[in-house]
Amino acid sequence: MSSVFQRQDMYDTVVVDREQDVVLTTGQLYGLQVRREVDRSFKPIIPFAPHLFGSGKTRFVKSYLELVKNMGDRALIGPENISDCEKDRRGSFLDKLHEAVLLYVDLTELKPTEPKEKSLKWSAHYLLFKSACLQSGFEEEPSPVECYNVLQLRTTVLVKRIREVLNMRTDQFLLVAFDEVGVLDESYDEFHLKRTPDGRVRPYNDFFRILWELCLEDNVFFIVVGKSEGLNIRNYAISVSRVELTFIPLSPLEKHSIIEHLEKSSSSMFTGSPKVSQILCHQHFSTNELAELLLELTGGVPGLLVKAINYLLQCRLSQDHLLLSKESFWMIMNDSIATNYCVDPLLPRLSSLSKTRQRLLKMLTLLALYHIRFELDELVHLSSTCAVFLFDLVTDMCFYRRLIVDENHQELYEVLIPKLLIRYIEQSVNNDRLEWLLLQTLKSQPVEFFYESKCRVFEGLVATMFYLQFCYHPTDSLMFSILGQLSSVWNEMNVKFSSESTAYYMKSIHYTTSTSEVERDTFGINDWKKIVEEMLEFEKIYIPFEPTSRSPDILFKLHGRTSGQNLIVGIACKGRWSFNGIRWNEIVDEACKFLQPVHDQVVTVHPTLNCMLIIMSTKLSTSVATDLNHSSHCYSFGDRVAGVFTIPLNCELIILSESDVENFIGKDILSSLRSAFKSMDNPHSRSIGISTVQEIVLSLSKNN
Numbered sequence: 048m049s050s051v052f053q054r055q056d057m058y059d060t061v062v063v064d065r066e067q068d069v070v071l072t073t074g075q076l077y078g079l080q081v082r083r084e085v086d087r088s089f090k091p092i093i094p095f096a097p098h099l100f101g102s103g104k105t106r107f108v109k110s111y112l113e114l115v116k117n118m119g120d121r122a123l124i125g126p127e128n129i130s131d132c133e134k135d136r137r138g139s140f141l142d143k144l145h146e147a148v149l150l151y152v153d154l155t156e157l158k159p160t161e162p163k164e165k166s167l168k169w170s171a172h173y174l175l176f177k178s179a180c181l182q183s184g185f186e187e188e189p190s191p192v193e194c195y196n197v198l199q200l201r202t203t204v205l206v207k208r209i210r211e212v213l214n215m216r217t218d219q220f221l222l223v224a225f226d227e228v229g230v231l232d233e234s235y236d237e238f239h240l241k242r243t244p245d246g247r248v249r250p251y252n253d254f255f256r257i258l259w260e261l262c263l264e265d266n267v268f269f270i271v272v273g274k275s276e277g278l279n280i281r282n283y284a285i286s287v288s289r290v291e292l293t294f295i296p297l298s299p300l301e302k303h304s305i306i307e308h309l310e311k312s313s314s315s316m317f318t319g320s321p322k323v324s325q326i327l328c329h330q331h332f333s334t335n336e337l338a339e340l341l342l343e344l345t346g347g348v349p350g351l352l353v354k355a356i357n358y359l360l361q362c363r364l365s366q367d368h369l370l371l372s373k374e375s376f377w378m379i380m381n382d383s384i385a386t387n388y389c390v391d392p393l394l395p396r397l398s399s400l401s402k403t404r405q406r407l408l409k410m411l412t413l414l415a416l417y418h419i420r421f422e423l424d425e426l427v428h429l430s431s432t433c434a435v436f437l438f439d440l441v442t443d444m445c446f447y448r449r450l451i452v453d454e455n456h457q458e459l460y461e462v463l464i465p466k467l468l469i470r471y472i473e474q475s476v477n478n479d480r481l482e483w484l485l486l487q488t489l490k491s492q493p494v495e496f497f498y499e500s501k502c503r504v505f506e507g508l509v510a511t512m513f514y515l516q517f518c519y520h521p522t523d524s525l526m527f528s529i530l531g532q533l534s535s536v537w538n539e540m541n542v543k544f545s546s547e548s549t550a551y552y553m554k555s556i557h558y559t560t561s562t563s564e565v566e567r568d569t570f571g572i573n574d575w576k577k578i579v580e581e582m583l584e585f586e587k588i589y590i591p592f593e594p595t596s597r598s599p600d601i602l603f604k605l606h607g608r609t610s611g612q613n614l615i616v617g618i619a620c621k622g623r624w625s626f627n628g629i630r631w632n633e634i635v636d637e638a639c640k641f642l643q644p645v646h647d648q649v650v651t652v653h654p655t656l657n658c659m660l661i662i663m664s665t666k667l668s669t670s671v672a673t674d675l676n677h678s679s680h681c682y683s684f685g686d687r688v689a690g691v692f693t694i695p696l697n698c699e700l701i702i703l704s705e706s707d708v709e710n711f712i713g714k715d716i717l718s719s720l721r722s723a724f725k726s727m728d729n730p731h732s733r734s735i736g737i738s739t740v741q742e743i744v745l746s747l748s749k750n751n
Contacts, residue, residue, distance in 0.1 A: 057314055057316055057356070057360040057364070058313060058315075058316070058323055058356065058357070058360055059312060059313055059314070060106070060308070060312050060353055061307075061308060061311040062103070062110045063304045063307045063308045063311065064300050064301070064304035064307070065103070065107060065297075066114075066118060066121070067296065068107060068295050068296060069111065069114045069115060069118055069122050070118075070121070070124050071094070071293070071295060071296070072094045072111065072270065073115060073122045073123045073141075073144070074123065074124070075093070075094045075293045076092075076094070076144070076222075076268050077123055077137065077140050078092045079091055079092045079093075079268060080140060080268075083262070083263075083265070087263075090285075090289050090290065090291050091258070091262035091269075091289075091290050092291045093255070093258060093262075093269045093270070093271055093291070093292055093293070094269075094270045094271070094292075094293055094295050095270075095271050095272070095277065095280075095281065095292040095293060095295065096108075096270075096271070096272040096273075096294070096297055097228075097229075097273065097274065097277025097278075097280065097294070097439075097442065098272070098274065098277075098297055098447075098448075099274055099393075099442050099445060099446070099447060100274065100350055100392045100393060101348045101350020101351050101354075101392075102297045102299075102348065102349065102350065102447065103297050103349035103350065104226065104272035104273065105226050105272065107272070107297060108149075108151070108224035108226065108270050109149070109151060109224070111149070111222075111224070111270070112145075112147055112149050112222065115141075115144055115145065116145055120138075120141065123137050123140065125137055143218075143219070143266075144220055146219055146220065147219065147220035147221070147222050148213050148215055148219065148222070149222050149224060150175070150178060150179055150182060150213065150221060150222070150223045150224070151224050151226065152174060152175060152178045152225050152226065153226050153227060154174075154225055154226060154227045154228055154230050154231070154273065155227045155230050156174055156177075156178075157170055157174050157231075157234070158170065158237070159237050159238065160174075160191045161192055161195075162191070162192055162195055163195065163200075165237075165238050165239040166200075166238065166239065167238040167239075167250065167253050167254065167257070168200060168253075169195065171254070171257050172198060172200060172205050172257075173198075175205065175209060176189060176194055176205065176208060176212070177189055177194075179208075179209045179212045179213055182213070183213055183214070185212075202260050202261050202263070202264055203264060205261075206221070206261070206264045206267055209221065217265075217266075218266060220267075221266060222269075223270075224269075224270045224271075224272070225269065225271045225272070225273075226272055226273055227272075227273045228254070228271050228272065228273035228275055229273040230273070231250040231251055231254055232250075235248055238250070238253075240253050241253055243287075249287075251275070251283065251284065251288075252283055252287045255280075255284045255290045255292075256287075256289075258271075258288075258290060259289055259290050270295075271292075272295075274442060275442075276439040276442070276443070277292075277294065277438065277439060277442070278423065278424070278436040278438040279439055280292070296448075298448075298449045298450045299346050299347035299348050299349070299447060299449055299463055300342075300347035300348075300349060300352065301342075302335075302338050302342050302347075303338075304347070305338040305342055305352065306324075306334055306335060306338045308323075308352070309322070309323045309324040309328075309337065309338060309356075310322055310323075310324045310334060312356075314326060316360065316364055317364070323356060323360070326360060326363055327356075327359055327360070327363060327371055329370060331370075331372070332371050332372055337371065337376070340373065340377075341355055341356070344380055344465070344466055344467055345389075345465050345466075345467055346447065346463045346464070346466070346467075348447055348463070348465055351389055351390070351465055351467055354388060355380060355389055355467075358379070358380070358385050358388055358389065359371070359376075359380075386471075389467050390468060390471060393445045393468065393471075396445050397445055397468060397471040397472060397475070398471060398474060398475060399475070400472075400475040400476070403429065404443075405475065405476055405479070405482075407427065407440065407444065408472070408476060408482055409479075409481060409482050409747075409748070410427070410737075410741055411440070411441065411444055411446060411462050411464070412464065412486060412489060413740055413743065413744060414462040415446070415461070415462040415464045415489060416485060416488060416489050416507065417504050418461050419461070419735055420451055420453075420459040420460065420461055421437050421438075421461075421737060422459060422460075423438055423458065423460070424436065424438075425437040425438070426737070427440055427737060427741075428738075437737060438460065441460075441462055445468065446462055446463065446464050446468075447462075447463040447464075447465070448460045448461065448463065449461045449463050464489060466489075466490055469486050469489065469490050472486060473486055480519065481515065481747055481748055484515065484518070484548075484549060485511070488511075488549040488550040490549075491551050491552065492552060505620050505665075506601060507550070507590070508712065508743060509601060509618060509663060510550045510588050510590055510601050511550070512526075512711065512747070513526075513588060513601070513618075514544070514548045514549070514550065514588050515747065517544040517548060517586070518544045521542040521543045522543075524542075525710060526707070526710075526711045527542055529679060529707055530661075530701065533680070533681035533701055534701065536612070536657050536659065537659070539607050539608060539609070540605040540606065540607060540608065540614050541605060541606045541607065541608045542605065544586040545586060548586055548588055549587070550588050550589070550590055551587050551589050551590075552589065552590055552591070552592050553570075553578070553582050553583075553589045553591055553592070553602070554569050554570050554582075554591070554592055555592045555593045555597075555598070556569060556570045556571070556572060556574070556578075556597040557570075557571070557572070557597055572597055572640075573644070573648065575644050575645050575648040575649050576648045576649050576652065578602075579615055579645070579649045579656075583602060583603070583604045583615070584604070585605070585606055585613075587603065587604075588601060588602075588603045589601070589602045590602075597640055598641065599617030599619050599637070599641055599660065600618060600619055600620040601617070601618040602615070602616070602617050602618075603616050604616070607655075610655075611655045612655045612656070612657060613656050613657070614656075614657045614658070614659060615645060615649070615656065615657070615658045615659070616659045616660075616661065617645075617658075617659070617660045617661070618660075618661045618663055619637045619641075619660065619661070619663065619664075620663050620664075621633070621662065621663065622664075622720070622724070623664055623665050623666035624720065624721045624724040627666075627668070628664065628666035628667040628668040628669070628671065629662070629666065629667055629668060629671065630668045630670070630671065631668070631670065631671055631674075631688075631689040632689070634662055634671070634688065634700075634702065635688055635689050635691055635692045637660060637662060638660055638688060638692050638694075638700050639692060641660050642658055642660050642695060642698045642700065645698075646658060646695035647695075650695070650697050654697070656697065657699070658695075658697065658698045658699070659698070659699045659700075659701065660698075660699070660700050660701070661701045661703065662700070662701065662702045663703050663708055663711075664703070664705075664708065665705070665708060665712075665717055665720075665721070666705060667702075667704070667705055671702070672704075672705065675702060677705075677706070679701065679702065679703045679704045679707050680701070680702050681699055681700070681701045682694050682699065682700040682701075682702075683698075683699050684696050684697065684698065686700075713742075713746045715746070716742055716743055716746050719736070719738070719739040719742055723736050723739055
């Protein structure tokens, strides 16, 4: 393979999993038609996709009408129990949409045009007409001066001439798709633009005002896509341009959609134009496995996915005997030639993060790592006088959003940072240890791992605090000092990690395990010997894949400093955010499910191995706090816990006091978490709030 890979057309791609986007877009176009028929002073509706490279914007708008035809009546879903008249109206609209003509307009071709070089309106009108001519097969571009003499900035004449060029009936729908709208960010000096009352120039206001005039014409519709500050633009468009912009989500693909894409797309570069899945997969490497790996690598971002598949197909074409496997996949795709090719459009921005954006990077990484959801209009305060929409910030930072509709039908978003991008982000933050740790943790995170609740956020925070102190401040750690005072075994351990660690994710531990021939998803409760000997490596911190009731929330293994003794540590993170603290029976249950089986299955076989369970709860019940005299306490071999559990040989149970937990996590952080989570016993992490995430970043940075 050459050092530079350029080819981008190794296969014919098939658009998949865009049904929801089609339904939303069609619904908005229908809404525009209804408003136009009912009230001539209406506010037009325009579907808008302000997404980053690779989100599938261009491919979606170009294939939209074909997708509508394929979906049939499902492309326009209305409310239940609508009248027969409304059903007929919707059916008639869909019939006309099936006959619509799509006019694709590339706004990168927008430039000052004679004879009104400084008029954005004239340049947009001419580009529309020129695009129609070229789409119809005209060999030469029309003369701008001659066009101006005919059109004279009259929208009615423009639409009529476009219909003539495209050979359309007057009652036929014209759907105009504007692509690369982000170029308007660079048009400030090219056109005479209106100024806002505060003296600012906003080219998007002028642009959408032009579209507002065109929407007054019958049977004309618009879709606008391209990287831009979408939410900021939408808010101004509503108030200034009198246009209602509705976002098209274009979320990244899930595994089942990637499988469908692999099985439906074909490549004429191979004899017989086989499907991509037939080319890249074989008896010992299934389509399901390839889809999982592609999802892990690209995050399901369509543009990154297509580029990765193109590269794999080129490798297959140049190496006829290549048989993909999990190992060879990562060997190929981790090569700098492959990654540079896949992320090429993003490289300039990824490699030059400003100091302001670097400060925000830790917050966005935490949002992605914990899958913390945010609302559309969530603000991030850069200073006391400056704030930006998180929705727009994600795009500006070259990351992606995933739309989530919760159980209450509320639309929320998650930050997605594909693993393909991480190596390039690291190059910009090589002096920031905390960001490096967070990125490495995100990189090691398996695709199926999901921080689903506030409990997972708390566990992740505790794990991050521990490995920061293991890596950088073991001798200054107040928590390590407390553990050393409570446990002589802890004092004998080497608590300085020789290399920077990340949080790794082990299989969850449950009562039952799979007995099929495929790799099982969980460990059984009798597998502690395998876990300790094979899974847990020294100087790494582990969290189970999923929240589990059969193991601690955090696990790690420590070396003895001088002796041959080693220590297995489990931390049970008990977030209690209301008035009810953790009770004795819960503490005993944690000890029974960890200390006892580890002792029976591992410690008895390895006499130099010790086991410790740390109970870290944000609130203890009154009886527990009183019995412990509001202090941290260590139970050692032979001690009875709550009169019902005896500590086994070479095992210890440490219960941390509320004050010690507060000092470790931070009073302000716990207060914010308590405020965010107190309404329900176990709500989703969506309620954590961006301000709390910023406080967490600040707290972690102090330990960096």
